[in-house]
Amino acid sequence: MSVTGTMQARRLPGFGLTLGFTLFYVTLMIALPIAALLLKASAVSTTELIETLKSPRVQASLRLTFGASVLAALINTFFGFVAAWTLVRYRFIGRRMIDSLIDLPFAMPTAVSGIALMAIYAPTGLIGQHLIPWGIKTAISPLGVLIALVFIGFPFAVRTIQPAIEELDIEAEQASASLGASRLQTFTRVTLPSLLPAALTGFTLALARALGEYGSVIFIAGNLPMRTEIASLLIVSRLDENDVVGACAIAVVMLTATFGLLLGIQAIQWFIQRKTGRS
């Protein structure tokens, strides 16, 4: 029995069952919803689509969303790098706790983060009240949008750069030092170049996350049309007004941007693998 079993079984059992269920579920839960959006958007005439996107309110929200997201991703890449370097290279009290805490924005529901940020940065808030006398408005302003996007994107930057620093070749640093390079020269000429792909990936992931963020932003943003209204919120407003076509037009733009970014990450990864000769 077992002998014929081995002879026949060129595959482990369960191929049809597991692949069948996987394909069924993926089609129903993921492919069908995406197809519905794309078909809805393609059923609309191109001119109508462009008209929607050309409206000043949509333009303003797209500018704010992309601008604040890029800026937040840049800030996150810098502080993400500093935090990752500190956590990997240095030993200090509370290091492990800080390391675990980095993932808080992942674990915390976005609505909870949203009202917490509002409690801190509102004009009467913990920090907000001290900034108002200086004329800095942290809530209900584009600055508030930026703060929320920095909060939400931070773990993406840290968690992408951290493993790259862990895998750094210490011997290359030592070789560079023994050849007479200063610590700074070693860092900028040897260490930094090999961390660049990870930093770029972290930037892109943080950016992709920021573009689609909703819950943590809407409270602190105040949602003033033309000023602090992000794209996700505009989609919701359009749906509330029963303007499904308008909602789909903005959604397609955002979705294209995110998918483009993720393809970019794939390209970076492919490039690194080719360069280092790993497959």
Place this chain on the structure above:
Amino acid sequence: MSSTEGFSHESRDPKWVQFLLIGLTLGFVFLLLILPLGVIFWEAFRKGIKTYALALSDRNAQSAIALTLLATAISVPVNMFFGLAAAWATTKYSFRGKSLLISIIDLPFAISPVIAGLMLILLYGIHGWFGSTLQSFGLQVIFAVPGVVLATMFVTVPFVARELIPVMQEQGSEQEWAAVSLGASGWQTFVKVTLPNIRWALLYGVLLCSARAMGEFGAVSVVSSNIRGLTNTLPLQIDALYNDYNAPAAFALSSILASLSILTLIAKSWLEARIDYRSKDKEELL
């Protein structure tokens, strides 16, 4: 406090650089992460324990907790089952389009929750593909409980699968082949051989999946009618209370979710040490 144990003299940064970077990290983490966490509990208990207890015992709050638990109790097991099937199918066999399938499984991570909600409206709304058919059977999905559950399921699809696939890929199929050649059935092989090998990764995926399921806001808010006591989940109820200028109650409910996310982080670190995701951390344990 040996500061750079394990690193040789050459790769050690100057003391002032270390102090600067550690200070920068601690300052940023405090401002960005610890302060918001602290403020939730501070605001929740500021008006006294009585106000806190009252907010939690409110009828609508209770129903929001119940709906959140319902949505989680449905989406986590379904997506766990899916994750196991998908991981088995993509790691035990080779077939064309496999890497495309794995990429598609990850898509819900890339789709903005609000857009996910919009997609579900296009499918199950009154004017949607299946909306009118389902309506004729008396089943309303959008602006009702099934929509909330579906939205929660959508955003949590990849969690278990994406934890299991790399782990099972790395473990290979030799043990399973051994079991099958000794006459074990597919199911026996899975339960007795595969499952013990992947249990920590599975638990890790389930943990992240549950945390996200309980906290989802954007997708759920689009497909829910936001009727208190009926289609409001905990995050939606928090939103509603906050917009009513009832901040103490909003923060009281938030403190439940914030506590859960702290527990998630603790369990996550504990599991990570077991899964060998980050070998550096493991070395330190030894």
